[in-house]
Amino acid sequence: MKIAILDDYANKALTLANWDSIDSAEITVFNDTITDINALVERISPFEIICIMRERTPFPKQLLDSLPNLKLLITTGPRNLSIDLDAAAANGVTVCSTESRKTTTSELSMLLILALTRNLVTEVKSMQTTGWQQDLGRDLHGLNLGLIGLGKIGAQMATIASAFGMNTHAWSPNLTHDRCDECGVTHHSTIESLMSESDVVSVHMVLSDKTHHLIGESAFAAMRKRALFVNTSRGPLADTQALLNGLRVGKPWKAALDVFDEEPLPGNHPLRDEALIQSGKLLLSPHLGYATEQTFKIFYTQTVEAILAWQAGNPIRVLA
Numbered sequence: 001m002k003i004a005i006l007d008d009y010a011n012k013a014l015t016l017a018n019w020d021s022i023d024s025a026e027i028t029v030f031n032d033t034i035t036d037i038n039a040l041v042e043r044i045s046p047f048e049i050i051c052i053m054r055e056r057t058p059f060p061k062q063l064l065d066s067l068p069n070l071k072l073l074i075t076t077g078p079r080n081l082s083i084d085l086d087a088a089a090a091n092g093v094t095v096c097s098t099e100s101r102k103t104t105t106s107e108l109s110m111l112l113i114l115a116l117t118r119n120l121v122t123e124v125k126s127m128q129t130t131g132w133q134q135d136l137g138r139d140l141h142g143l144n145l146g147l148i149g150l151g152k153i154g155a156q157m158a159t160i161a162s163a164f165g166m167n168t169h170a171w172s173p174n175l176t177h178d179r180c181d182e183c184g185v186t187h188h189s190t191i192e193s194l195m196s197e198s199d200v201v202s203v204h205m206v207l208s209d210k211t212h213h214l215i216g217e218s219a220f221a222a223m224r225k226r227a228l229f230v231n232t233s234r235g236p237l238a239d240t241q242a243l244l245n246g247l248r249v250g251k252p253w254k255a256a257l258d259v260f261d262e263e264p265l266p267g268n269h270p271l272r273d274e275a276l277i278q279s280g281k282l283l284l285s286p287h288l289g290y291a292t293e294q295t296f297k298i299f300y301t302q303t304v305e306a307i308l309a310w311q312a313g314n315p316i317r318v319l320a
Contacts, residue, residue: 002069003307004047005029007056009264010291017300022307033057033264041066048072049310051303054290056263058082064091072096074306075319076299077290081207085319094310095319098302105289106156109202109232110164112256113140115283116228117200122280141165146198148191148215149205149233150175150183157202158183169197172205173214191215192222200228201252207234215239220246226253232289235260244270247281256283263287 001024005013008029019027028047033056034040040063044050049072052059059073064087073093075083077100088095115121118137126134145161147154147170158168168185171194180187188194191214195201201223205211215238223229229252231238240261246252257271264286265271276282302317309316 001025001049001311002047003027003049003051004044005051006044007031007033007053009286012293012296013051013300016293016297017304019304021304022311025307035262037063037066045069049074049307051300052076052080053299055080055082059088060084061087064088064093067091067093072307072310072315074098074303076100076296076303078317079319083319089320094315096306096310096315097317097319098299098306099317100290101292101295101298102152103156104292104295105153105204105232106160108258108285108289109153109157109204109230110160112230112232112258112283112285113200113202113228116230116254116256117143119280121283140200143167143199144169144197146170146188146194146201147185148172148194148201148203148237150179150185151204151206153233154204155183157204158185166200169194173210191219195219195222195227196224198227199224200230203229203231203233203237205233205237207236212236213239213242215242217242217245220251223251223253225250228252229255231256232258235263240271244273244276247276254281254283256285258285258287258289260287 003025008031011031013029034043045067046069048069050070051074054077061084064084070093073088074096076098078097083095085095117140119135122134126132141164143166145166145168147157149172150170161168169188170180170185171188171191177187220242243255247255306316
């Protein structure tokens with residue numbers, strides 16, 4: 001039984017679950033991501049079972065139609081919109097999922113917000129070069145947090161922000177007053193209204209055709225002076241060029257991004273702007289929102305469980 005584990009960037013998969021419990025398994029771990037579909041097919045076509053890490057490698061119809069040996073595809077997390085489930089079914093591929101923790105992304109979002117407001121990276125760099133304090137940070141208490149999206153993670157952000165003494169506002173295309181009242185936040189009818197009232201904007205939306213580039217030039221232009229922008233949700237929710245243009249004129253004043261249009265982020269990507277990064281205006285992190293030891297232990301332990309259940313003829317957590 002040939003098993004592939006894809007996109008294990010940190011090389012942790014084999015240490016976080018009992019893979020030895022799978023009889024007669026030949027396991028291969030890949031630590032990089034291949035985006036060229038022909039090269040990807042060549043790499044993974046021998047495998048009967050493929051274990052993927054969320055949306056790091058999409059499985060569209062073209063790819064699934066090119067993998068005649070594939071019998072079981074397991075995605076970490078409870079859903080994966082980058083898998084064509086109809087194509088998987090047509091090719092006789094069972095698709096299973098895992099559970100996930102629910103607090104990791106909101107924790108990282110607040111970390112990035114604090115890092116920006118307290119100039120943490122700039123000050124740490126100063127200490128590393130024998131320097132000392134360079135600037136003054138800001139308190140979160142009394143600032144307005146604007147949430148683009150008020151689902152599970154957005155609601156967690158509202159709770160955390162309240163503990164810091166922030167005033168929370170929210171907007172999304174289908175957000176209701178009742179949902180805002182339930183979460184104790186102020187409802188906004190347009191994204192421009194939200195941006196104009198927020199000192200910190202944090203994104204927590206699902207990516208779809210309708211939300212692609214939801215945050216564009218008009219939204220950034222409406223931002224307050226010295227306002228911050230944080231995206232730990234999905235890169236394409238924001239127009240990258242509009243964000244870069246905005247940063248160069250101070251709207252937003254600073255930004256922190258954990259997600260990108262293309263991942264891993266290429267070395268020559270426009271977001272790797274040396275001037276913006278060195279000045280502390282732009283903070284980039286490599287999609288750490290869900291990447292914690294506890295989360296990955298759930299991911300890989302339940303991946304092994306799914307393989308064993310499928311081998312026994314009783315697949316679990318099947319996506320259809």
